[in-house]
Amino acid sequence: MTRATPRPRADIAIIGGGLAGGLIALALRRADPSLAVLLIEAEETLGGNHRWSWFESDLPEGGEALLAPFRKTQWPVGYAVLFPQHTRTLDSVYSSLSSVDFDAALRRELAQSTIHTGRRVATLDAGGATLEGGERYDARCVIDARGFVPSDAFEGGWQVFMGRHLRTQAPHELDRPIVMDARVKQHDAFRFLYTLPLAADELFVEDTYYQDTPELDRTALSARIDRYCAAVGWQGDPLAFETGVLPVVTGGDLARYQREVRVDGVAMAGARAMIAHPLTSYTLPFAVETALLVAENRDLPGEQMAALLEAHARRVWKRTGFYRMLGKMLFGAAEPARRYRIFQRFYRLPQPLIERFYAGRSTPGDKIRILAGKPPVPVTRAVQALAGHRPPLSMNAQTIEEGSQGHG
Known part of the structure:
Protein backbone atom coordinates (compact mmCIF):
# COMPACT_ATOMS: atom_id res chain seq x y z
CA MET A 1 0.00 0.00 0.00
CA THR A 2 1.44 3.36 -1.05
CA ARG A 3 1.33 6.14 1.51
CA ALA A 4 0.22 9.58 0.38
CA THR A 5 2.98 12.16 0.45
CA PRO A 6 2.28 14.53 3.36
CA ARG A 7 1.61 18.13 2.38
CA PRO A 8 4.26 20.64 3.49
CA ARG A 9 3.15 22.64 6.51
CA ALA A 10 4.09 26.31 6.90
CA ASP A 11 4.46 28.18 10.16
CA ILE A 12 2.37 31.13 8.96
CA ALA A 13 0.23 31.52 5.81
CA ILE A 14 -0.74 35.08 4.86
CA ILE A 15 -3.68 35.35 2.47
CA GLY A 16 -3.53 38.59 0.49
CA GLY A 17 -0.35 40.22 -0.78
CA GLY A 18 -1.39 43.84 -0.43
CA LEU A 19 0.19 46.36 1.91
CA ALA A 20 -0.84 44.63 5.14
CA GLY A 21 0.03 41.10 4.04
CA GLY A 22 3.30 42.06 2.39
CA LEU A 23 4.55 44.01 5.40
CA ILE A 24 3.67 41.15 7.74
CA ALA A 25 5.67 38.74 5.57
CA LEU A 26 8.63 41.12 5.54
CA ALA A 27 8.49 41.71 9.31
CA LEU A 28 8.44 37.95 9.91
CA ARG A 29 11.40 37.45 7.59
CA ARG A 30 13.41 40.10 9.41
CA ALA A 31 12.46 38.74 12.84
CA ASP A 32 13.22 35.06 12.09
CA PRO A 33 14.44 33.97 8.64
CA SER A 34 13.99 30.31 9.62
CA LEU A 35 10.19 30.64 9.76
CA ALA A 36 8.32 28.95 6.91
CA VAL A 37 6.03 31.76 5.69
CA LEU A 38 3.61 31.69 2.75
CA LEU A 39 2.32 34.87 1.10
CA ILE A 40 -0.58 33.89 -1.18
CA GLU A 41 -1.95 36.50 -3.60
CA ALA A 42 -4.72 36.12 -6.17
CA GLU A 43 -3.15 38.54 -8.67
CA GLU A 44 0.19 38.16 -10.44
CA THR A 45 1.86 41.01 -8.57
CA LEU A 46 2.01 42.05 -4.93
CA GLY A 47 0.50 45.33 -3.78
CA GLY A 48 -2.04 45.75 -6.57
CA ASN A 49 -1.94 49.06 -8.44
CA HIS A 50 -1.40 51.59 -5.69
CA ARG A 51 0.77 54.33 -4.28
CA TRP A 52 1.18 54.75 -0.51
CA SER A 53 2.46 57.97 1.04
CA TRP A 54 3.24 58.99 4.59
CA PHE A 55 4.88 61.54 6.86
CA GLU A 56 8.07 60.51 8.65
CA SER A 57 6.25 61.21 11.93
CA ASP A 58 3.51 58.67 11.08
CA LEU A 59 5.65 55.61 11.70
CA PRO A 60 5.73 53.74 15.02
CA GLU A 61 9.04 52.69 16.56
CA GLY A 62 10.68 50.18 14.25
CA GLY A 63 8.66 51.34 11.25
CA GLU A 64 11.48 53.13 9.45
CA ALA A 65 13.66 50.02 9.66
CA LEU A 66 10.84 47.83 8.32
CA LEU A 67 10.34 50.11 5.30
CA ALA A 68 14.08 50.51 4.63
CA PRO A 69 14.26 47.82 1.87
CA PHE A 70 11.73 49.64 -0.32
CA ARG A 71 12.74 52.13 -2.98
CA LYS A 72 10.88 55.30 -2.08
CA THR A 73 10.57 58.87 -3.26
CA GLN A 74 11.15 61.32 -0.41
CA TRP A 75 10.73 65.08 -0.07
CA PRO A 76 12.71 66.52 2.87
CA VAL A 77 11.41 70.00 1.95
CA GLY A 78 7.88 69.10 3.06
CA TYR A 79 4.59 69.67 1.23
CA ALA A 80 1.96 72.29 0.40
CA VAL A 81 -1.80 72.62 0.82
CA LEU A 82 -3.88 75.04 -1.27
CA PHE A 83 -7.39 76.21 -0.39
CA PRO A 84 -9.52 79.10 -1.68
CA GLN A 85 -8.77 81.23 1.40
CA HIS A 86 -5.60 79.62 2.74
CA THR A 87 -2.26 78.41 1.41
CA ARG A 88 0.42 76.82 3.53
CA THR A 89 3.74 74.97 3.27
CA LEU A 90 4.61 72.50 6.04
CA ASP A 91 8.10 71.07 6.54
CA SER A 92 7.14 67.49 7.52
CA VAL A 93 9.29 64.97 5.64
CA TYR A 94 7.04 63.19 3.15
CA SER A 95 7.63 59.81 1.45
CA SER A 96 5.87 57.77 -1.22
CA LEU A 97 6.08 54.13 -2.33
CA SER A 98 4.66 52.66 -5.53
CA SER A 99 3.24 49.14 -5.71
CA VAL A 100 5.81 48.32 -8.43
CA ASP A 101 8.63 49.01 -5.98
CA PHE A 102 6.69 47.25 -3.21
CA ASP A 103 6.49 44.08 -5.32
CA ALA A 104 10.15 44.28 -6.38
CA ALA A 105 11.46 44.68 -2.83
CA LEU A 106 9.38 41.83 -1.43
CA ARG A 107 10.56 39.49 -4.19
CA ARG A 108 14.12 40.49 -3.37
CA GLU A 109 13.82 40.28 0.43
CA LEU A 110 11.60 37.23 0.96
CA ALA A 111 12.54 33.60 0.48
CA GLN A 112 11.65 32.15 -2.93
CA SER A 113 9.35 29.64 -1.25
CA THR A 114 7.32 32.41 0.40
CA ILE A 115 5.62 34.19 -2.51
CA HIS A 116 2.77 32.48 -4.38
CA THR A 117 1.06 34.86 -6.79
CA GLY A 118 -1.78 34.09 -9.19
CA ARG A 119 -3.30 31.77 -6.56
CA ARG A 120 -6.93 32.47 -5.71
CA VAL A 121 -8.12 31.08 -2.38
CA ALA A 122 -11.50 29.34 -2.26
CA THR A 123 -11.75 28.63 1.47
CA LEU A 124 -9.85 29.34 4.66
CA ASP A 125 -9.76 27.57 7.98
CA ALA A 126 -7.57 27.53 11.08
CA GLY A 127 -5.33 24.87 9.51
CA GLY A 128 -4.67 26.46 6.13
CA ALA A 129 -6.07 27.56 2.78
CA THR A 130 -7.59 25.69 -0.16
CA LEU A 131 -7.24 27.21 -3.62
CA GLU A 132 -9.98 27.31 -6.25
CA GLY A 133 -8.30 24.44 -8.12
CA GLY A 134 -8.26 22.27 -5.01
CA GLU A 135 -4.58 22.74 -4.05
CA ARG A 136 -4.12 22.94 -0.29
CA TYR A 137 -1.64 24.93 1.84
CA ASP A 138 -1.41 23.87 5.49
CA ALA A 139 -0.15 26.20 8.22
CA ARG A 140 0.08 26.51 12.00
CA CYS A 141 -1.25 30.07 11.77
CA VAL A 142 -3.40 31.68 9.04
CA ILE A 143 -3.73 35.47 8.58
CA ASP A 144 -6.41 36.87 6.26
CA ALA A 145 -5.29 40.21 4.78
CA ARG A 146 -7.48 40.34 1.67
CA GLY A 147 -9.06 43.75 2.21
CA PHE A 148 -12.24 45.35 3.55
CA VAL A 149 -15.52 43.48 3.24
CA PRO A 150 -18.38 45.94 2.47
CA SER A 151 -20.85 45.69 5.33
CA ASP A 152 -23.93 47.46 6.62
CA ALA A 153 -22.44 47.02 10.09
CA PHE A 154 -20.75 50.35 9.33
CA GLU A 155 -22.00 53.71 8.13
CA GLY A 156 -20.33 56.67 6.50
CA GLY A 157 -19.34 57.96 3.10
CA TRP A 158 -16.78 57.22 0.42
CA GLN A 159 -13.41 58.41 -0.78
CA VAL A 160 -13.27 57.98 -4.56
CA PHE A 161 -10.19 58.77 -6.59
CA MET A 162 -8.37 58.46 -9.90
CA GLY A 163 -4.61 58.89 -10.18
CA ARG A 164 -2.48 59.45 -13.28
CA HIS A 165 1.29 59.09 -13.57
CA LEU A 166 2.52 61.23 -16.44
CA ARG A 167 5.76 62.35 -18.06
CA THR A 168 5.70 66.06 -18.80
CA GLN A 169 6.95 67.55 -22.06
CA ALA A 170 9.09 70.03 -20.12
CA PRO A 171 10.36 70.15 -16.52
CA HIS A 172 7.38 70.90 -14.29
CA GLU A 173 9.42 72.81 -11.64
CA LEU A 174 7.28 71.53 -8.76
CA ASP A 175 9.70 70.91 -5.87
CA ARG A 176 7.37 69.38 -3.28
CA PRO A 177 4.06 67.48 -3.08
CA ILE A 178 0.76 69.31 -3.08
CA VAL A 179 -1.20 67.14 -0.67
CA MET A 180 -4.44 69.07 -1.15
CA ASP A 181 -5.39 71.59 -3.83
CA ALA A 182 -9.03 72.35 -3.12
CA ARG A 183 -9.19 75.47 -5.31
CA VAL A 184 -11.19 73.47 -7.85
CA LYS A 185 -14.87 73.00 -8.58
CA GLN A 186 -16.18 70.70 -5.87
CA HIS A 187 -18.71 68.67 -7.92
CA ASP A 188 -21.07 67.97 -4.99
CA ALA A 189 -18.28 66.56 -2.79
CA PHE A 190 -15.14 67.61 -0.94
CA ARG A 191 -12.82 67.48 -3.91
CA PHE A 192 -9.10 68.12 -4.12
CA LEU A 193 -6.15 67.35 -6.38
CA TYR A 194 -3.09 65.58 -4.96
CA THR A 195 0.21 65.92 -6.85
CA LEU A 196 3.61 64.27 -6.34
CA PRO A 197 6.68 65.41 -8.30
CA LEU A 198 8.35 62.03 -8.86
CA ALA A 199 11.14 63.35 -11.13
CA ALA A 200 11.97 66.53 -12.98
CA ASP A 201 9.64 65.48 -15.79
CA GLU A 202 7.29 63.07 -13.96
CA LEU A 203 4.18 63.78 -11.91
CA PHE A 204 1.56 61.72 -10.16
CA VAL A 205 -1.76 63.63 -10.18
CA GLU A 206 -4.78 62.31 -8.34
CA ASP A 207 -8.35 63.63 -8.31
CA THR A 208 -10.03 62.75 -4.97
CA TYR A 209 -13.63 63.10 -3.74
CA TYR A 210 -15.23 62.69 -0.31
CA GLN A 211 -18.70 61.89 -1.53
CA ASP A 212 -21.93 60.28 -0.34
CA THR A 213 -21.97 57.43 -2.86
CA PRO A 214 -19.31 54.99 -4.12
CA GLU A 215 -19.77 55.79 -7.82
CA LEU A 216 -16.57 56.36 -9.80
CA ASP A 217 -16.99 57.84 -13.28
CA ARG A 218 -13.64 57.17 -14.96
CA THR A 219 -14.41 59.26 -18.02
CA ALA A 220 -15.44 62.31 -16.00
CA LEU A 221 -12.48 62.10 -13.60
CA SER A 222 -9.98 61.63 -16.43
CA ALA A 223 -11.35 64.72 -18.19
CA ARG A 224 -11.11 66.73 -14.97
CA ILE A 225 -7.47 65.71 -14.52
CA ASP A 226 -6.87 66.87 -18.11
CA ARG A 227 -8.39 70.26 -17.33
CA TYR A 228 -6.46 70.64 -14.07
CA CYS A 229 -3.12 69.82 -15.72
CA ALA A 230 -3.87 72.22 -18.57
CA ALA A 231 -4.77 74.99 -16.11
CA VAL A 232 -1.44 74.72 -14.25
CA GLY A 233 0.57 74.25 -17.45
CA TRP A 234 1.48 70.56 -17.27
CA GLN A 235 1.40 68.79 -20.61
CA GLY A 236 2.58 65.24 -21.05
CA ASP A 237 1.94 61.60 -21.77
CA PRO A 238 0.29 59.21 -19.27
CA LEU A 239 2.47 56.36 -18.04
CA ALA A 240 0.02 54.63 -15.68
CA PHE A 241 -3.38 55.00 -14.00
CA GLU A 242 -5.04 53.90 -10.79
CA THR A 243 -8.49 54.21 -9.28
CA GLY A 244 -9.96 53.47 -5.88
CA VAL A 245 -13.16 53.45 -3.83
CA LEU A 246 -12.47 53.52 -0.10
CA PRO A 247 -14.84 53.59 2.88
CA VAL A 248 -14.88 56.63 5.16
CA VAL A 249 -16.25 55.15 8.36
CA THR A 250 -18.29 57.47 10.59
CA GLY A 251 -19.82 54.87 12.91
CA GLY A 252 -20.97 51.31 13.26
CA ASP A 253 -20.62 48.07 15.17
CA LEU A 254 -17.14 46.57 14.98
CA ALA A 255 -18.12 43.52 17.05
CA ARG A 256 -20.93 42.71 14.61
CA TYR A 257 -18.58 43.07 11.64
CA GLN A 258 -16.05 40.78 13.30
CA ARG A 259 -18.74 38.15 13.85
CA GLU A 260 -19.82 38.42 10.20
CA VAL A 261 -16.39 38.03 8.61
CA ARG A 262 -14.56 35.95 11.22
CA VAL A 263 -13.40 32.45 10.37
CA ASP A 264 -12.73 30.59 13.62
CA GLY A 265 -9.02 30.39 14.33
CA VAL A 266 -8.05 32.65 11.39
CA ALA A 267 -6.46 36.02 12.19
CA MET A 268 -7.41 39.16 10.25
CA ALA A 269 -5.15 42.10 9.37
CA GLY A 270 -5.25 45.34 7.42
CA ALA A 271 -8.46 46.80 6.04
CA ARG A 272 -10.19 43.42 6.42
CA ALA A 273 -9.77 43.79 10.18
CA MET A 274 -10.80 47.48 10.03
CA ILE A 275 -7.31 48.50 11.13
CA ALA A 276 -7.13 51.84 9.35
CA HIS A 277 -7.70 55.56 9.82
CA PRO A 278 -11.51 55.91 9.52
CA LEU A 279 -11.49 59.46 8.14
CA THR A 280 -8.57 59.37 5.70
CA SER A 281 -8.78 55.63 4.85
CA TYR A 282 -5.06 55.74 5.55
CA THR A 283 -3.49 52.32 6.19
CA LEU A 284 0.30 52.52 6.07
CA PRO A 285 1.23 53.37 9.69
CA PHE A 286 -1.44 50.94 10.89
CA ALA A 287 -0.12 48.20 8.59
CA VAL A 288 3.42 48.78 9.87
CA GLU A 289 2.21 48.64 13.48
CA THR A 290 0.32 45.39 12.84
CA ALA A 291 3.25 43.79 11.01
CA LEU A 292 5.58 44.51 13.91
CA LEU A 293 3.00 43.13 16.37
CA VAL A 294 2.68 39.88 14.40
CA ALA A 295 6.45 39.50 14.16
CA GLU A 296 6.82 40.03 17.89
CA ASN A 297 4.26 37.27 18.54
CA ARG A 298 5.25 35.01 15.65
CA ASP A 299 5.32 31.78 17.69
CA LEU A 300 1.67 31.96 18.78
CA PRO A 301 -0.73 29.21 17.69
CA GLY A 302 -3.25 30.31 15.09
CA GLU A 303 -6.17 30.67 17.49
CA GLN A 304 -4.13 32.91 19.79
CA MET A 305 -2.87 35.03 16.89
CA ALA A 306 -6.49 35.47 15.77
CA ALA A 307 -7.47 36.63 19.26
CA LEU A 308 -4.44 38.95 19.47
CA LEU A 309 -5.24 40.73 16.18
CA GLU A 310 -8.95 40.94 16.93
CA ALA A 311 -8.14 42.62 20.25
CA HIS A 312 -5.71 44.92 18.41
CA ALA A 313 -8.49 45.88 15.97
CA ARG A 314 -10.74 46.74 18.91
CA ARG A 315 -8.03 48.97 20.40
CA VAL A 316 -7.56 50.76 17.07
CA TRP A 317 -11.33 51.21 16.76
CA LYS A 318 -11.48 52.72 20.24
CA ARG A 319 -8.58 55.13 19.74
CA THR A 320 -9.91 56.35 16.37
CA GLY A 321 -13.43 57.19 17.56
CA PHE A 322 -12.67 60.91 17.42
Missing part, protein backbone atom coordinates in the same frame (compact mmCIF):
# COMPACT_ATOMS: atom_id res chain seq x y z
CA TYR A 323 -11.98 60.70 13.68
CA ARG A 324 -15.28 58.90 13.06
CA MET A 325 -17.02 61.76 14.84
CA LEU A 326 -15.23 64.31 12.62
CA GLY A 327 -16.24 62.30 9.56
CA LYS A 328 -19.84 62.39 10.67
CA MET A 329 -19.69 66.17 10.83
CA LEU A 330 -17.86 66.39 7.50
CA PHE A 331 -20.59 64.46 5.68
CA GLY A 332 -23.62 65.42 7.74
CA ALA A 333 -23.10 69.04 8.79
CA ALA A 334 -21.50 70.59 5.71
CA GLU A 335 -23.00 71.11 2.29
CA PRO A 336 -20.93 69.02 -0.15
CA ALA A 337 -19.56 72.04 -1.98
CA ARG A 338 -18.44 73.59 1.31
CA ARG A 339 -16.85 70.57 2.96
CA TYR A 340 -13.42 71.88 2.00
CA ARG A 341 -13.83 74.61 4.64
CA ILE A 342 -13.36 72.01 7.39
CA PHE A 343 -9.91 71.07 6.09
CA GLN A 344 -9.10 74.69 5.26
CA ARG A 345 -9.60 75.53 8.93
CA PHE A 346 -7.78 72.37 10.07
CA TYR A 347 -4.66 73.35 8.13
CA ARG A 348 -4.36 76.57 10.12
CA LEU A 349 -3.57 74.52 13.24
CA PRO A 350 -0.04 73.76 14.54
CA GLN A 351 2.03 71.36 12.46
CA PRO A 352 2.66 68.81 15.28
CA LEU A 353 -1.11 68.55 15.79
CA ILE A 354 -1.59 67.89 12.06
CA GLU A 355 1.10 65.21 12.12
CA ARG A 356 -0.50 63.43 15.09
CA PHE A 357 -3.90 63.62 13.39
CA TYR A 358 -2.72 61.73 10.30
CA ALA A 359 -0.86 59.19 12.42
CA GLY A 360 -4.07 58.55 14.38
CA ARG A 361 -2.45 59.65 17.64
CA SER A 362 -4.26 62.90 18.47
CA THR A 363 -3.90 63.92 22.11
CA PRO A 364 -6.83 65.13 24.27
CA GLY A 365 -5.44 68.66 23.84
CA ASP A 366 -5.36 68.20 20.06
CA LYS A 367 -9.00 67.16 20.03
CA ILE A 368 -10.04 70.21 22.03
CA ARG A 369 -8.02 72.46 19.72
CA ILE A 370 -9.60 70.95 16.58
CA LEU A 371 -13.12 71.53 17.92
CA ALA A 372 -12.51 74.91 19.60
CA GLY A 373 -13.22 78.29 18.06
CA LYS A 374 -15.66 79.32 15.36
CA PRO A 375 -16.86 76.14 13.64
CA PRO A 376 -16.64 75.90 9.84
CA VAL A 377 -20.14 74.36 9.77
CA PRO A 378 -23.43 75.51 11.33
CA VAL A 379 -23.64 74.37 14.96
CA THR A 380 -27.22 73.16 14.64
CA ARG A 381 -26.32 71.02 11.65
CA ALA A 382 -23.28 69.63 13.46
CA VAL A 383 -25.50 68.59 16.40
CA GLN A 384 -28.01 67.01 14.03
CA ALA A 385 -25.22 65.16 12.21
CA LEU A 386 -23.82 63.72 15.43
CA ALA A 387 -27.27 62.58 16.53
CA GLY A 388 -28.17 61.04 13.18
CA HIS A 389 -26.96 58.16 11.05
CA ARG A 390 -25.14 57.90 7.74
CA PRO A 391 -25.96 55.38 4.98
CA PRO A 392 -24.55 51.85 5.42
CA LEU A 393 -21.20 51.03 3.83
CA SER A 394 -22.43 48.19 1.68
CA MET A 395 -21.96 47.95 -2.08
CA ASN A 396 -23.26 45.88 -4.97
CA ALA A 397 -20.83 44.44 -7.52
CA GLN A 398 -18.16 47.00 -6.66
CA THR A 399 -14.59 46.44 -5.52
CA ILE A 400 -13.26 48.11 -2.40
CA GLU A 401 -9.53 48.69 -2.59
CA GLU A 402 -7.20 48.72 0.38
CA GLY A 403 -6.00 52.27 1.07
CA SER A 404 -3.89 53.85 -1.61
CA GLN A 405 -3.09 57.44 -0.87
CA GLY A 406 -1.53 58.48 2.37
CA HIS A 407 -3.43 61.70 3.05
CA GLY A 408 -6.85 62.71 1.92
